[in-house]
Amino acid sequence: MQKLEVCCYGVDxxxxxxxAGADRIELCASPAEGGLTPSAGTLMAAREHVSIPVHxxxxxxxxxxxxxxxxxxxxxSDIxxxxxxxxxGVVVGLLDLDGHIDLPRMLQLMPLCAGMEVTFHRAFDLCHSPLMALEQLTDLGVARILTSGQQQSAESGLPLLRELTRITRGPKIMAGAGVRLSNIQKFIDAGIxxxxxxxSQRISSPMRYRKAGVSMCSEAENDEFSRSVVDGDVVEAMKSVITLGSPIRVA
Known part of the structure; x- marks a missing residue:
């Protein structure tokens, strides 16, 4: 059975x-920056209010x-x-100057993660040799690799995702970046x-007063009165597809 991890930028x-039925949460801050370490307050609130696994x-x-x-x-310190x-669980990833897994530092981090599942995040998509990286991460004992198959979107990266899924001896291969309701069946059929x-969906701020001409972002056109949040209906629909889907096993 496939599992659905939802990337969340806040406890709500x-x-x-x-x-809505998600199996696991990746908890982040700063969506515009691709996800950064959540604050201490966010982490503590997540432990109090969320029952499913949060990484x-x-x-x-x-x-x-x-x-x-x-x-x-x-x-x-954050780990x-x-x-x-x-x-x-925790989600982390480090590369060296030449785009390889930073093994000396990852070897220092793994003992700090004892008792937690380690997901090596999309730093994998910027590494020099994905097959060598898979071997190294297997030896390190990471639980899974979050990857788009080294492409801008996971759908474009399906050939590498299939290959990694076929050959992995340890880490689960988790497809991410552009995985949505409209294409989720493709990943199920690939055996991922x-x-x-x-x-996510974009929602409008409930504020009635809206100061014009001032942005909290360096991009002046940024809309301070809308934001992206998890769409529970979409999560529920994706889980339904996963539950009903018939994955084709990769030989």
Missing amino acids: CARVAEQ PIVRPRSGDFCYSVTEFEQIK AFVRELGFP TELHSSA
Whole structure:
């Protein structure tokens, strides 16, 4: 049976996803930056209000996944805090200067993650050699790899996703980036057992007073009075497709 992980940028969204039938939550902050480490308050609220497994991302900044000494220390501290709060999993990923898995640092992180499932996130999609990276992550003992098949969207990356799913000896291959209700059957038919989606919709702010001409973002055209949230109906529909779908096993 395929599992659906929903990417949530807040506890309210995580609760909606849970109520709609999601199997797991990836908890993040900063959607415009592709997902950063949630705040301490968000993490504590998630532990209190969400019952299904929540795996927070630990990512100190946007951009590449090659981190400074200070950033690496921050990653280690954040992982320790996530573990202390009792989360069942964590999402993290590091690359070196040449685009390979940063093995020395990942070897330092894995003991800090003891007792938690480790998902190596889409840093995988920027690595130099995905097949070599799969071997290294297998040896490290990561639980899953979140990947778009090294393409802009997981649908475009289906050939590599199929190959990784066929050859993996350890980590589950979880398809993410552009996985939505309209194409989820393609991933089911490819035999991919874990799917990652934001399942989002854009909603308008409830504020009546709206100050014009001021943006909190460097992009002046950014709309401060709308935001993306999890669409429970979409999550429920995706789960229905997963439940009813008949995956074609990859030989």
